[in-house]
Amino acid sequence: MSMPRASWFLSAAALVLIGAGSLAAPASTQEGNPMSFAHTKQVLGLEGLKHNVMGTLAAENGSVIFTQGKQKVTVPAANITEVMTGKDTERTIGGTVGTLSMFAPYGGGRFLSLFRTKVDTLALTYTDSNGGTHGAIFIMTQGNALGAKKALLQQGAKTSVPPEEEADTQAKPKEKK
Amino acid sequence: MKRSAHFVGLLLGIATLVIATVSVGAGSAFAQEKAAAQPKIHASAVQVAMVQSDEIKLPIQFQLALYEYLIQEITKTGKFQHVYRDGDKDAASASDLVTLHSNVFGFKQGSEGKRQVTTVSGETQIKVHVTFTDKAGKTVLSQDTTGKVRFLGGNLRATFDYAKKVAQICVNNFS
Numbered sequence: 329m330s331m332p333r334a335s336w337f338l339s340a341a342a343l344v345l346i347g348a349g350s351l352a353a354p355a356s357t358q359e360g361n362p363m364s365f366a367h368t369k370q371v372l373g374l375e376g377l378k379h380n381v382m383g384t385l386a387a388e389n390g391s392v393i394f395t396q397g398k399q400k401v402t403v404p405a406a407n408i409t410e411v412m413t414g415k416d417t418e419r420t421i422g423g424t425v426g427t428l429s430m431f432a433p434y435g436g437g438r439f440l441s442l443f444r445t446k447v448d449t450l451a452l453t454y455t456d457s458n459g460g461t462h463g464a465i466f467i468m469t470q471g472n473a474l475g476a477k478k479a480l481l482q483q484g485a486k487t488s489v490p491p492e493e494e495a496d497t498q499a500k501p502k503e504k505k
Numbered sequence: 506m507k508r509s510a511h512f513v514g515l516l517l518g519i520a521t522l523v524i525a526t527v528s529v530g531a532g533s534a535f536a537q538e539k540a541a542a543q544p545k546i547h548a549s550a551v552q553v554a555m556v557q558s559d560e561i562k563l564p565i566q567f568q569l570a571l572y573e574y575l576i577q578e579i580t581k582t583g584k585f586q587h588v589y590r591d592g593d594k595d596a597a598s599a600s601d602l603v604t605l606h607s608n609v610f611g612f613k614q615g616s617e618g619k620r621q622v623t624t625v626s627g628e629t630q631i632k633v634h635v636t637f638t639d640k641a642g643k644t645v646l647s648q649d650t651t652g653k654v655r656f657l658g659g660n661l662r663a664t665f666d667y668a669k670k671v672a673q674i675c676v677n678n679f680s
Contacts, residue, residue, distance in 0.1 A: 371566075371661070372573050412565045417618070418659070444618055451565045460590030461555055463569025465661075 363387045363479045365472050368450075370394055373464030374401045375456075385450075385466060387479035392452075403454050408485035409461075410453040413473035413494055417444040448473030452480070474498075545680035546637070546645050550587040550599040551579060556633075558609040567631065570661045571607060571652075574668035579605075582672050584679050603645060603679075605671070606636045611651075617659050629654045629663040635671055646678055 364386040372379045374394055383396030392403045450466040450473045468476060477491050556563075556571040572591075580588045589596035596602060611632030619627025630653050637646040652667025654660065 449566055451569055458593050460593035463573050465566045
């Protein structure tokens with residue numbers, strides 16, 4: 329291999345590695361605020377919000393705040409009795425378009441179903457002013473749920489499983505049945 | 506000759522279809538009559554207890570989705586003046602209060618991807634033992650219900666299916 333050709337090959341490989349590294353890093357915390365998680369989907373559970381809405385989850389001033397456009401739902405962190413994280417996948421092309429694609433000819437919709445994005449789930453239980461228990465579920469960009477859990481705990485939320493223990497459990501490979 | 510054989514075949518097909526339709530109709534009418542014949546339980550308020558899973562390990566998002574959908578769907582029926590959450594202090598002062606307990610005893614987490622690609626596999630199923638108790642803790646109604654998602658929707662949709670079935674139980678059994 330000639331010298332200029334080898335250097336061209338090495339620089340191309342370096343560029344590919346840099347690109348892959350930036351893709352692998354968790355990306356959705358907002359600049360300047362490590363306690364804020366944009367592109368979070370509230371699946372259900374927050375009072376006054378519709379199911380499956382995208383917004384920003386933030387932990388600040390002793391509260392958890394979910395903002396979706398002009399709507400803002402605040403839950404005092406002290407009222408949060410449990411925070412748990414998990415992993416899941418969702419369709420890359422979802423929603424109405426994803427559903428309609430099921431009727432595409434020649435199994436086109438089924439083919440699209442094969443494309444799935446890995447996501448993190450964040451589930452929390454909290455009590456209202458009357459003592460009533462609520463449950464809320466969020467879907468976040470992969471790699472963000474544990475950070476969000478730590479942020480919530482810093483604000484005063486409680487959990488039965490510490491984040492370190494949860495991280496260890498999730499890092500372990502699944503046992504084969 | 507051939508033409509008449511075709512005609513007879515067609516007649517037989519139609520007759521089978523008619524018999525099947527009538528028997529299905531009669532079956533559902535019988536079920537409705539049976540439901541109507543049972544005396545309805547009187548309750549003005551219901552408290553939904555947090556879903557339990559003593560026998561199996563249920564992911565927390567399923568537990569919470571079951572609970573939240575139960576409250577949503579039971580409220581939608583309009584059968585009760587108040588639907589209280591677990592731990593709500595106001596529930597103690599409600600007269601004719603029943604408490605809904607759900608205990609998950611079977612859970613099969615399917616795969617949305619499998620369902621959409623194969624249609625026949627990847628079903629998610631949740632089996633729940635539902636019990637309604639009165640203020641004294643006496644069981645007034647007990648039933649097993651299954652929530653499923655077979656084709657469209659994510660795995661959590663099975664929890665919505667379950668909640669809808671429990672809401673139907675409320676409609677059929679409470680006044």
